[in-house]
Structures are given as C-alpha cells and as structure tokens.
Amino acid sequence: MTLKKFTLPDVGEGLTEAEIVSWKVKAGDTVAINDILCEIETAKSLVELPSPYAGTVHELLVTEGVTIDVGTAIISVSEGALDDASPAMPDLAPAVASASPVEQPLYGTLTEDDGGPGSTDPEAPVMNPLVGSGPKADAVKRRPRRNIPSAPTESVAIPAASAMQDTSTDVAPPAAAVPVDLPSPTVPATQGGPAFIAGTISGLVNRVLAKPPVRKIAKDLGIDLADVVATGLRGEVTREDLVSYQSQRDAELDRADGFWGKTGKPQDQRVERIPVKGVRKATAKAMVESSFSAPHVSIFVDVDASRTMEFVKRLKASRDFEGIRVSPLLILSKAVVWAAARNPSVNASWVDTPDGAEIQVKHFMNLGIAAATPRGLMVPNIKNAQDLSLKELALALNDLATTARAGKTPPADMRGGSLTITNIGALGIDTGTPIINPGEVAIVAFGTIKQKPWVLDGEVIPRWITTLGGSFDHRVVDGDLSARFMADVAAILEEPALLLD
Amino acid sequence: MGATHLPSTEFDGNNLDQDYPAEAVAAGTGAAMVQLLDADGKLRVDQQFSRYAERLNPETLRGFYADMAAIRRFDQEATALQRQGQLALWVPMTGQEAAQIGSGRASKPQDYLFPTYREHGVAYTRNVDLAELLRQFRGVSNGGWDPKETNFHLYTLVLAAQTLHAVGYAMGIQRDQEAALEATAASGGEPAEPAAAVIAYFGDGASSEGDVHESMIFASSFSAPVVFFCQNNQWAISVPSSVQSKVPLSQRAAGYGFPGIRVDGNDILAVHAVTEWALDHARNGNGPVLIEAFTYRVGAHTTADDPTKYRESAEEASWRARDPLERLEKYLRAEGLADEDFFEQVAADGADLAAYVRKTAYDLQAPDIRESFANVYAEAHPLVAEELAWFEQYSAGFADEAESEAGR
Helix, strand or coil, rough: EEEEEEEEECCCCCCEEEEEEEEEECCCCCCCCEEEEEEEEECCCEEECCCCCCCEEEEEEECCCCCCECCCCCEEEEECCCCCCCCCCCCCCCCCCCCCCCCCCCCCCCCCCCCCCCHCCCCCCCCCCCCCCCCCCCCCCCCECCCHHHHHHHHEEEHHHHHHHHCCCCCCCCCHHHHCCCCCCCCCCCCCCCCCCCCCCCHHCCCCCECCHHCCCCCCCCCCCHHHHCCCCCCEEEEHHHHHHHHHHHHHCCCCCCCCCCECCHHHCCCCCCCCCCHHHHHHHHHHHHHHCCCEEEEEEEEHHHHHHHHHHHHHHHHCCCCCCHHHHHHHHHHHHHHHHHHHHHHHHEEECCEEEEEEECCCCCCEEEEECCCCCEEEECCCHHEEEEECCCCCCHHHHHHHHCCCCCCHHCCCCCCCEEEEHHHHHCCCCCCCCCCCCCEEECCCCCEEEEECCCEEEEEEEEEEEEEEECCCCCCCHHHHHHHHHHHHHHCCCHCCC | CCCCCCCCCCCCCCCCCCCHHHHHHHCCCCCCECCECCCCCCCCCCCCCHHHHHCCCCHHHHHHHHHHHHHHHHHHHHHHHHHCCCCCCCCCCCCHHHHHHHHHHCCCCCCCECCCCCCHHHHHCCCCHHHHHHHHCCCCCCCCHHHHCEEECCCCCCCHHHHHHHHHHHHHHHHHHHHHHHHHHHHCCCCCCCCCCEEEEECCCCCHHHHCCCCHHHHHCCCCCEEEEEEEEEECCCCHHHHHCCCCCHHHHHHHHHEEEEEEEECHHHHHHHHHHHHHHHCCCCCCCCEEEECCCCCCCCCCHHHHCCCCHHHHHHHHCCCCHHHHHHHHHHCCCCCCCHHHHHHHHHHHHHHHHHHHHCCCCCCCCCHHHHCCCCCCEEEHHHHHHHHHHHCCEEEHHHHHHHHC
C-alpha cells in the first residue's frame, strides 16, 4: 500500500490555476485508472479529471469551490495493487492558500520584523496602475533566483560592458567594468535582507531597450531613445512610441500659426485626429480608473501664506540654501508629510484582494509631484520623503523637476507613490478638483499665491493668499479626517514655525 | 445629379452568381458523395467504386474494425494522460477513424504520407509505435519516429505547410522514376522499383491556407503523383467549414484541373475504395486527385479547447448516429463475418494497448538540454559551447523546487 498524491495538471496550454467544481469521489471510494475524480473549471472550460491511480481514495485535499494553482496536490489515493507505471509525485504545499484574515486596526504600528524603511517594499504586493508607463511586472510565476546576485551579474554584464568599451581596456576587473549604477533603485539597499529581488537580465544593463529597426528610426529622426516613453511588453521602446513622440514634437513645433483650418473646407477635413497612445493613453487609463473606482470628495481651504512667503524669502537668502531653488512648494511638501503623520489614513491604499478589500496604511511617504513634462503628465515621487530634512527635500524637489523637465524620469521614480501634490499654482490657477493618482487615496492641489484683501483683526489688509484643494477617496478617508488633514497643512502654511515642534 | 439609383451594370441579372446555400454545403448535400456502407451498415451500390469493396476479404474487413477500435481506445487513453498531467497537449481524432484507417490501409509501403498533427490512425497503419508518437505531445522530442522507416512523415504543426512538402516530394518521385525508366530502357534490364505516390493530409481549416493553393497549382502543373486527402471534420477549431468554403471543398479541384471526390469519411469501405483509386491514378502518371472525406471531429480540437462553447450538442449527437465503428460492426454482424468472440478480443487488445501506452508514456525520459546545443552544428563550435556554458550558469542560478518551497 503506497499513498499517491495527484497534483492539479495544466489541462490547457499554459493555464496556471483552476477551481474544483465538484468531487465525483469521496474518501474510502475505490477508483480505477481513468475513473473520473472531479470536475474542474479553468479559464477555458469545464474539464473532468480522470484518475491516474487505481486504489482507495485516502483523502480529498481541496474542498469544492476553491481555486488552486497548477501543481497543488488535490487528492491522495492509497494504491492497493502494485502499479509500477505510476511516477513518484513530489509532495507539495498544502492546498488552501487563503491567508486567514486577521482583525487589525485601521492603522497601528508595523510588525517589528520589517527591519528598516528599506524592507517595506511597496511595489512587491501592490501592482496598481500608475500614471505614466514603463515596464510592467508580469504576473507569470518564476522560480526564484538564488540569493547570489554577483555571479549572474558578472556573466551577463561583462559582454555588455566589453561591447561598450571598445578595445581601450584590455582586462578590466569585473567590478569596475560592470555598470551597476541602476537608475535610482526603487528599493533602497537593504543590508543583505532577503527582500532583494534580482532583476531580469535586461535590468542589469543600463540601456534603453529597443529593437534594432526602432533604434535606426530613432537615429534617423534624431530622437534620443531615453526621452521616449516605453510601452513595450518588456519595457522596450516600440515603433509606435517613437511615432507618438515624434508627432507630439512636430505638433509643438508648428502649433504657432496656421492653426485654424480654412473656412469652406469640409468640416471633417478640419478635424485633426490624434491617436491616443503612450503617456496620453496611460494617463487617460489611470484617470478613468481612479475616477470610476474611487469616490472622490474634494474640499478647499483659503490660507494666508504670508509667513510661508517670508520663510521662503529667508531661506533663499540663507547661506545653507545657496544655489538651491526654494519655493513655497517646498514648505507645502514638508507640511503634507507632517500632516500625513498626524492623519495617517490619507497616506494609504485601497487594495482589492481575493479575500476582500483592505486598506494598506503606509508608514513611509513616497511623495508624488505631478509634473507637466515634454512627454506629458508624469507623477514621479520622492522616496521616503519623511526622512528628508528641509534642505534634502529641497534638493530632491530640484532633482525631480530637472529630470522631469528633461523628460528623463525613469519608470521606477513613478512607481510606489503614496500621496501626491499637484502644483497648479505654477500655472496661475487658484484651485481645482484634482483626480487621485491611482493606488493612492489623497491628492493636494496647490493654488497660486497672490496678494488679496484679507480680513485680519477686523481690518482689510493685503496678504499673500492661496487656496488649497484636496481630493480624497471616500472609501478610505471620511470628511472629518480629510478636513483635519487639510487644516493641518493649512496651519503649516500659515505658520511654518509649527514644523519645529 | 439627382440620380435616384446607380446604373445597373452589365453583370446584373445573368447567371454568374451561382447559388450554393451554406446549409446545403454544411449538410453535405451540396455535392454528390461516395458512400458504400450507409449509417445502418447496409451496402450500397456505386458504379465506379463498389468493385473496390467487393475485392476485400472478410479478414481485411475485420482488420479494418480492429484498427479503428484500437486507435479510438488509444485516443481515449492519450486524452486521459493529458488530463493527468502526463502530456502537455493532446489532439483527439475520435470520429475520424474511418477516414484515417481507410486511407492509410489503401496506401502501399512504397507510398509516402505527409500528415498534419491529428493523423494518429494513419500513423497506426504505417506501423508507427503509438507510444513513440506521444513523445512530441509530452514535450520530450521534436518528432518521435523515423519517417524513413515508416514512410510516414513527422507531424507538421505549421498549418498546411506539409502540402507543399508533399507536392515537392511527389515531384521528386516523378523525376526519380523518369530517370529509372530511362536507365532501364537504355540497359534493357529489370523493371524499376514499384511506382509510388504521395498523400498529403490536411483539414478543412488548412484548406483556407495559401500553401494549399500553391501546392495544388504545382501538383496540377507538373501532374505530380500526389493525393490531397482533406478530412473535412466540419470545424476549424471554432470556425464551421461552411464559413471556410462556400462550395463543397471537393469542387475546388475543378479549378486546378484535376478530379475532386467527396467521400463519406465515416464509411471506411468508401474511403478505402476512393483512396485506392486515387493512388492508382497518381501512380499511373495521371496527376493529382483531391479527396474530401466528409467526417466529424466528435471531440475537442485539442485538450485545450471546449467545443461546447461554439456548437450544439444536438449536432454532435447527429454525427454520433453516423459512427464509423458502429456501422461496420452492424455490417460484420449482419453478414456473419465476425462473432462475439471477435469483438471481445478487440476490446481486450484495446485494453492491452492502453496499458502499454500508459506505461511507456510515464517512462519517456526528458532529453538532456545539451543535446539541443549539440545538434546545431555537425562539429563542435566555440560559439555554441559558450552559449551552453552561459545557459548552464543561468539555469544554476535558480533555486530548486525544494529550496523555493522551504523559502516561502
């Protein structure tokens, strides 16, 4: 008598999971080879599974109605007679993988075993759509790489490096030759923590991916591939990306005159048709998704930002901040970080999981700044903004703006944001109702700051006034909380000295 | 201006538009169909082909039945093996036994047959080891058998590509035979090897591929000794054959200038007779023939397909009533050509075959990946060696199954 386990096979081509619809046998039943054991439903069809064993059903390992991965053991059969035709089946993990939902407060402390800020990798479990585009993590399961990144790195990077180096250096030590300066890693270096996930081969080579014909076209058109938003499956720049980049560039060039079509021409010849692709498409998709999935509530508050203006002026004059661009946005950013710590659930995500939705409160601030760039609207974020001093934050904002304006924001910078600021004031606008960046629950719109009549102690005097607008996902943030958050932000703008507490 | 209608063209109102109602094409009534044994197992008379059936002795008829029963049993076993995770994919042929066994048995050893990927029955008639045939579907081989031993070519997964190969091969045979004839005439010696022909198998779906068109043109232009054997099993995955062709497929041959015959593909006597005739026609230098075996794929297109999503079960039931095995069984019993013992023996043989196939399938070994590298060039090549070394290092970089389980 041997106990055999039957694991769920891939009954289609490349299916990864199936649901057990009904069992046709029960423990204790005698089965022969090819007797029907159960009916499963895959993404493609209902399928009956015949028994590969003859014997007695020992145990049904998966209950009806449960969806399981291919390779999961579903039934064990004790074989009565010897049957040398059967293969050895490897033992596999227990069937039902549903995590037990633990009752948790809306926000609290993080579990201790998450070492530092680095190990809280927001990207890993949450695969929300993002503004902008870039390489998408695919859902295909892979065997994990061994935790020894050095060997594969060398073997892959050496040919790449030598290809780039011509013949000038004969034998360079691998460490020196390997271009390991990845564009701003999303995951801050952990001290040998297991969370390190080695990238794919392409990730190790610091080079924009594109097929040779695309490179040729880019060269002919004088386009730097690094400037083009990549929408290819593996993060490569496609021909369409180039075309859309080029048409945008052309459009900008000859927008100046001759805009109106000649009257008398048929109307439909005076309609310009612009295919929606690239960043435009990604933005549209993200906005529609956010707008239709998150019930938005927008609130506004007028603020006397005179002291902020004064503070900015002093910072500009300060020797410490020499050469650093300082703007009211810096104070607002600092204020948002400060206010989020006091009202944590604005810095969160609504995540639909197979076991129901959950709210993930983030104990870190990846502060997104919406930026109009040559490639369209982008929302790069400043990782771990909570750890930055005022000066570091100013530098980070400068960096972010410079990179964005050059159209060189790497996709990693746009991932994993936790709360966003949109600086519509820079465009001379008082306020607006911003749409939340998908994956987040709050966004703050910073209106223009200008002198307005303001009543102070019963007298009308000119002050520097701005309007803060905020949109919140009402599934997560209720009115009182959003109001408190906005009031906190406003308080800092009115009195930046509060930051010192 | 002001015209209320477009002027009529010279093509209006003449007889250029032929009427082929789709229903008639689908029902098989659009063209005459050769049938020798009807669905009730009764013999029918056909002017041209009855004499072929009359030549068959009872042993051959019993052999036909045993072959069809064996291949159906094999088909069931392979389907089960796929459902048990032992094969990556299976392409069932149940329902097409008569078309495959009948045509395969009509071929002679010197003929060369080009299958698609569903011709398990033809493979059986060409003595291909059925367990070997599973190698490709288990993913441990790119082929599975030696086509030179069986004159049964490897399965071709690229739809219709084999029709071109077949015509090319037939033209080769033609030239070899011409050369042999000249040599014989010059030397006045022994007659050449027996004349051979080629069969190109394909389906109703493949008939829409350009390859079929090209191959038929070449075959016609050069009178190549090839028989195009189209199993019209009514469904190209989910597309009905009435969409693939507005005329009965057999009638397309007229456009290329060679004979086309529609035969009841569930009638093994008719299939065998028509194929024998067509092969003789080809071997005798009279050029190609198109046979459309009108049959039905009772099961799914492959194990990854679910036919209930695109066709009615009533349709399947109507075809099950025309089952190729049942009608021959009825005939054999009615004529007293086979007794109960015979049918029991066939069932027992089927069980043996299934057990053999099951056991062998489990034992099929995955090949060493290094073989794939070794097969690139005839001799060792530094680039291939370098790539193999890289690949081995890359593979070694993954955690083992056990390791990854433990790491969870």
